[in-house]
Amino acid sequence: MEDRAKVKDKKIAVVGAGLVGSLEACMLAARGYEVHLYEYRGDIRTMEHVPGRSINLAMSIRGRTGLGAVGLEEKVIKEHGIPMKARMIHNLDGTTRAIPYNKDGKCIYSVGRRYVNEVLLTRAEEFPNVHIHFNHKLLTTELEKGVMTFLDTSTNQEVTAKADLVIGCDGAYSNVRKQMMKKPWFNYSQQYIPHAYMELCIPATPDGKFAMPPNYLHIWPRGKFMMIALPNQDKTWTVTLFMPHDIFLSLDTPEALLDFFKIHYPDAIALIGKEKLVKDFFANKSLPMISVKCSPYHVGSTCLILGDAAHAMVPFYGQGMNCGMEDCVVLNEIMNKYDDDLEKVLPAFSEHRNPDAEAIVDLAMYNYVEMRDLVNSRLFLLRKKWDDLLSRLLPGTWVPLYTMVTFSRERYHLCISKKKWQDNVVAKIVKFCSVAGLVAGFLFAKTEAAHTLANSFLHQVNSLATKTLAVVDRS
Ligand SMILES: Cc1cc2nc3c(=O)[nH]c(=O)nc-3n(C[C@H](O)[C@H](O)[C@H](O)COP(=O)(O)OP(=O)(O)OC[C@H]3O[C@@H](n4cnc5c(N)ncnc54)[C@H](O)[C@@H]3O)c2cc1C
Known part of the structure; x- marks a missing residue:
């Protein structure tokens, strides 16, 4: 991106230097804005231990596109990412079976949260027009004026700053969003699910190897x-x-x-190690999972929220970071379209992005059931077979939902409407097969043997139809 004189005198404050905030700072800097990035924590690159959420994440095309926009895709994916080409299901009896993500062999990548965040911070620092302020906790914002008050936790002093635009990338419990909630016509809903999560660790083998086949996302449903x-x-x-x-x-x-x-994850005891399992479990805390929907994402031309601040989701589709990074890409595209006219850009972003963000929040909730249950069920595998067959017969037209969400940049809300259309088609094909079977049975069942054969065929078609319809209904 070339420097653009007209935005150079505009100051943008990005609050939160997590995955989304640090990417957004780079993208705005590349457009030529003067960017101030404020972060509650210290510089994670200098910390021995970074407290907080998930250690590694599944990165797919939307996150990669965000990194690509600031020249980091190659570095993160090629030098660091570990490809995961299939789910590896661990059955109760200790056997395993792989379910590939898609028929073309596309994969997702396991990346370290800390690594990606550090690489983004270092990239941000390379821009002379980015100024990073660590240990700055946002306390209040006057949203229409762009005036912010921070607590500088290194001096315990309050500091004020002003910007033309404040972008809140301060996560699921966003302070910026809290201030937006005081405004009329700001809609907000949140949901805690009954489940919590805890991170444990399977160590490397004594000879320094992976204890399980590495190129899989292992699941014990x-x-x-x-x-x-x-x-x-x-x-x-x-x-x-x-x-x-x-x-x-x-x-x-x-x-x-x-x-x-011993009852539910017997094979994992040996992998983690009995003592380590007990030690880590009782040293750790289980953490809650929240889903957030809100709209709009902006206030006038002076405030905007992105990432988890705008749409926190449960982690079961592996899309929270991917979606947040795609927010930055979409905002950049809209800035191009409206030539950086923030009065037009911000409402256009809210309008464009809200249906997509709400769709992926819903899909993540749907996958909450699918991953722990359906992935293990024969009905799920049956529907997957239909999808594989139809995507072979209709390449480009029939794209399974997971593939659309994970391996394309199809708008999330269109992924859902296309899936509904596919469900309809599958239901129709199945009904057609049932009727055809019935007609064939009556026409050709003249002898007793043929009658038995026709009946058995009919029975199988009917059972397939009922099962497939059940899957269609459940999804
Ligand atoms: C268990 C788990 C597994 C996950 N797995 C995946 C996955 O596989 N793939 C995927 O795409 N997503 C995954 N996610 C989701 C992903 O972690 C989030 O969507 C992503 O981190 C959002 O990034 P963010 O920058 O918007 O928010 P955050 O990462 O929360 O960053 C917010 C930043 O703002 C700072 N901040 C907060 N308050 C203030 C304040 N008042 N003042 C200043 N700074 C502040 C914080 O210190 C932090 O640095 C997972 C989430 C969880 C919980």
């Missing part, structure tokens, strides 16, 4: 709860245990924990 594991660069695995909060509370002794694992 157990109906009411589940566990997943993503590979790390150091050959360890970050394991995330998802289950209802009350079950976490009930596992209050090492014996209770080990008994629970």
Whole structure:
């Protein structure tokens, strides 16, 4: 992107230097704005341990596009990302089976949250027009005036600053959004799910190798709860245990924990190690998961929210970061369209992005059920077979939902409407097969043997039809 003189005198404050805020700072700097990036924490590049959420994340095309816009896709994906080409399902009896993400062999990548954040901060610092202020906790904002008050946690002093535009990238519990909620016509809803999550770790083997096949997202679906594991660069695995909060509370002794694992995750005990499992479980806290919808995302031409601040979602579609990074790409596209006229850009962004953000928040909630339950069910696999068959017969026209969401930049709300259309088509094909079977049965069942054969065929078609319709209904 070339420097653009007309925006050079405009100052933009980005609050929150997480994954989305640090990417947004780079993108605005590349457009020529003077950018001030304010972050509550210290500089994570200098910390031994960074407190907070998930250690690694699944990155797909939307996040990659964001990184690509600031020249970092190659670095993050090629030098650091670990490809995960399929889900690896761990059954109760210890057997495993792979379910590929799609028929073309496209994959998602396991990336370290800290690594990606650090790379983005370093990139931001390379722009002379980016100024990073660590240890600055936003306290209040006058949204229409762009006036912000921070607590400088290194001096314990309050500091005020002013910007032409304040962009809140301050996460699911956004302070900027809290101030927007005081405005009329700002809609907001949030939902905590009954499940919580806790991160555990599968260490590398004594000879420094991965303890499980690395190029998979491993899943232990157990109906009411589940566990997943993503590979790390150091050959360890970050394991995330998802289950209802009350079950976490009930596992209050090492014996209770080990008994629970023996029943539900027997193969994981050896992988994690008995002692380590007990030590890590009781040293950790289970954390809640929240889903947030709100609109609009802007106030006049002076304030905007992006990322989790605008649309926090449960993590089951692996899209929170991807969607947040895509926000930055979409905002950039809209800035191009309206030639940086913020009075037009901000409302256009809210209008364009809201249906997509709400769609992926809903899809993530849907996958909350699918991952722990459907992925393990024969009906889910049956529907997957239909999808694979139809996408082979109609390449480009029939794209399964997961593929659209994860491997394309199709607008999220269109992914949902296309899936509904597909469900209709599948239901019609199945009904047609049933009727055709019935007619064939009557026409050709002249002898008793042929009659039995026709009946059995009919029975199978009917059973397939009923099962497929059940899947269509559930989705
Ligand atoms: C268990 C789990 C697994 C996940 N897995 C995936 C995955 O596989 N793929 C995926 O795409 N997404 C995943 N996500 C979602 C992803 O983590 C988030 O969507 C993403 O981190 C959002 O980035 P953000 O920058 O908007 O917010 P955050 O990452 O929360 O960053 C917000 C930043 O703002 C700062 N801040 C907060 N308040 C203030 C304040 N008052 N003043 C100044 N600074 C402030 C914070 O310190 C932080 O640095 C997962 C989430 C969880 C919980």
